[in-house]
Amino acid sequence: MMEDGRGDERRSMLDRLFPVRYDFYAMLRAQADQTVKGVSAFIEWLEMGNLNEPTKLMDDEQKADDMRHLMEDRLMEAFTTPFDRQDIYQFSRQMDYILNYCLSTAVEMRAFRVHPNEPIMRMAASLLEAVNEVAEAIHVMEKDHLRAENKIKEMRRWEKEIESTYVEALQNAFSGDDPITILKDREIYHHMRDAGRTLSITLDILHRIIVGIP
Numbered sequence: 001m002m003e004d005g006r007g008d009e010r011r012s013m014l015d016r017l018f019p020v021r022y023d024f025y026a027m028l029r030a031q032a033d034q035t036v037k038g039v040s041a042f043i044e045w046l047e048m049g050n051l052n053e054p055t056k057l058m059d060d061e062q063k064a065d066d067m068r069h070l071m072e073d074r075l076m077e078a079f080t081t082p083f084d085r086q087d088i089y090q091f092s093r094q095m096d097y098i099l100n101y102c103l104s105t106a107v108e109m110r111a112f113r114v115h116p117n118e119p120i121m122r123m124a125a126s127l128l129e130a131v132n133e134v135a136e137a138i139h140v141m142e143k144d145h146l147r148a149e150n151k152i153k154e155m156r157r158w159e160k161e162i163e164s165t166y167v168e169a170l171q172n173a174f175s176g177d178d179p180i181t182i183l184k185d186r187e188i189y190h191h192m193r194d195a196g197r198t199l200s201i202t203l204d205i206l207h208r209i210i211v212g213i214p
Contacts (some may be wrong), residue, residue, distance in 0.1 A: 021080070024074070024082055027070070028071075032138045032139075039131050042105070043125065045057055046116040051115065054110075064099050072089065072092075074132065090205050097173075098199060104191055108188060112184040114188050119166075120188060123162050123193075124192065130162075131199070134155060136151060137152070141213060148210050169185070176183060
C-alpha cells in the first residue's frame with residue numbers, strides 16, 4: 001500500500017514537471033470543420049422546405065457543443081497554450097454561437113410556420129461561405145499565418161453581405177400588409193443577422209490570433 005502511494009506521488013510530481021501538451025490547433029480545426037458541417041446541414045434543411053424537425057442540424061450542433069466543452073476542459077488543464085488562452089476560449093465559444101443561431105432559426109421557423117424565402121437562403125449561403133473561409137484559415141494559420149490573414153478580407157465581405165441582405169429583407173417585409181407575417185419574418189431575419197454579428201466577433205478574435213502568431 002505504501003509503495004502504491006509513493007508511485008502515485010511520483011506520477012503526480014512528473015505531471016507537474018512535465019504537463020501534458022494539448023494540440024489546440026487541432027481542436028480548433030476540428031471545431032471549425034464541425035461548424036461548416038452544421039451550417040451546411042442548416043442549408044440542406046432550408047432547401048427541403050418542409051419545416052420538419054432539423055435532426056441533422058441538431059446532431060451537428062450537439063457535436064460542436066461537445067467539442068467546445070472538451071476545449072474548455074483542456075484549457076483548464078493545460079500548462080501552456082500556443083497563443084492567449086482567453087482568445088482560444090472566446091473563439092471556440094463564438095463559433096459555437098454561430099451554430100446555436102442556426103438551430104434557433106430553424107426551431108422558430110418550424111414554430112411560426114415561416115417557410116424559407118430568398119433573403120433567408122441568401123443569408124444562410126453567405127454564412128456558409130464565411131465559415132468555410134474561417135475553417136480554411138484555421139487549417140493553415142499554424143504554418144502560414146500570412147495566408148490565413150489574407151483570408152480575413154474575404155470573410156468580412158460575407159459578413160457585410162449578411163447585414164445588407166438583412167436590411168433589404170426588412171425593408172421589403174415592412175412594405176407588406178399582414179402585421180403577423182411581418183413580425184414572424186422579422187424574428188427569423190433577426191436570428192440570421194445575429195449569426196452574422198457573431199461571425200463578426202469570431203473574425204475579430206481570429207484576426208487577433210493570427211496577427212499574434214510569431
